[in-house]
Amino acid sequence: GIQVEQSPPDLILQEGANSTLRCNFSDSVNNLQWFHQNPWGQLINLFYIPSGTKQNGRLSATTVATERYSLLYISSSQTTDSGVYFCAVGDSSGNTGKLIFGQGTTLQVKP
Amino acid sequence: DTAVSQTPKYLVTQMGNDKSIKCEQNLGHDTMYWYKQDSKKFLKIMFSYNNKELIINETVPNRFSPKSPDKAHLNLHINSLELGDSAVYFCASSHTAGANVLTFGAGSRLTVL
Numbered sequence: 273g274i275q276v277e278q279s280p281p282d283l284i285l286q287e288g289a290n291s292t293l294r295c296n297f298s299d300s301v302n303n304l305q306w307f308h309q310n311p312w313g314q315l316i317n318l319f320y321i322p323s324g325t326k327q328n329g330r331l332s333a334t335t336v337a338t339e340r341y342s343l344l345y346i347s348s349s350q351t352t353d354s355g356v357y358f359c360a361v362g363d364s365s366g367n368t369g370k371l372i373f374g375q376g377t378t379l380q381v382k383p
Numbered sequence: 384d385t386a387v388s389q390t391p392k393y394l395v396t397q398m399g400n401d402k403s404i405k406c407e408q409n410l411g412h413d414t415m416y417w418y419k420q421d422s423k424k425f426l427k428i429m430f431s432y433n434n435k436e437l438i439i440n441e442t443v444p445n446r447f448s449p450k451s452p453d454k455a456h457l458n459l460h461i462n463s464l465e466l467g468d469s470a471v472y473f474c475a476s477s478h479t480a481g482a483n484v485l486t487f488g489a490g491s492r493l494t495v496l
Contacts (some may be wrong), residue, residue: 303482309424315473317488322482356424362482368438369414369480373426 274299278374293344295359303362389489397433406474416475434479
């Protein structure tokens, strides 16, 4: 099955710093989503981005499907950005909505 | 108005017991899912239903039985609980099966003693 690898596994930032999170996947995908799991455990969808670039406030994401990777950019980080960021993909051979998750990047933003 | 709601949020029980987790979505979505998050935060799909029909069953032990009485509800019943079943169980929904945005519930933390 499709493999999803995220890097780095852990990241510590000072408030105000920028960061880039990476997601590599092993096969073609028809679905790619980024999620933020906050310290209370809630999973929030950030982007649905199987290809191209999107921006939402201080967050933006780019997926280069032909090269099998996606990047999540966080600018001017805030303490509320802390948590775990997951990349999840759906392989293009199926049509069930199944998402395969990466292991996540744990981000800590210090004041 | 909560989009995907799960009950209970916390569940502590003894090995061998049977328990259920309920999930309801008010988004009008056709497809619902159960995901399991283990102690290392790894998320894995368990089941998916599309319009009350099972479309994904990911090699989950028979002790786990999902049930979808209608497309707005997907419940999870677990028989003969084991220590390894301790995890956070997330319900989710999407507009249809296929490449769609997932909306997750808040999770149900199950602890088996």
